[in-house]
Amino acid sequence: MNQAGLAECIVRAAQACHPYIQPVLYQSILTGGSTLFPRFAERLQRELRPLVPEEYQVKIISQENPILGVWRGGSVLASSPDFESMCVTKSEYEEMGSARCRRRFFH
Structure with a gap:
């Protein structure tokens, strides 16, 4: 299988944005209900780090109750x-x- 993984998709999405906003995007990567696998955030962090410029901080933000994340966003x-x-x-x-x-x- 030769498909991009989640880390690669995140990098592509960030690279499609203006360079001045890219560091900010990497500091607020949100995860939701489909990411309830054990240690998902840690794995994503580990896969992203080598793909992101060293000077950028990578921060994965997991919600307390991710199943409701989309509903909360829609409500807001x-x-x-x-x-x-x-x-x-x-x-x-x-x-x-x-x-x-x-x-x-x-x-």
């Missing part, structure tokens, strides 16, 4: 005063289709 987002401006309504989509999504999210 839905409670945001800007939430409605981030949404595309059914009627907007029916009227304009995917062009509405592209305009809302990518411009």
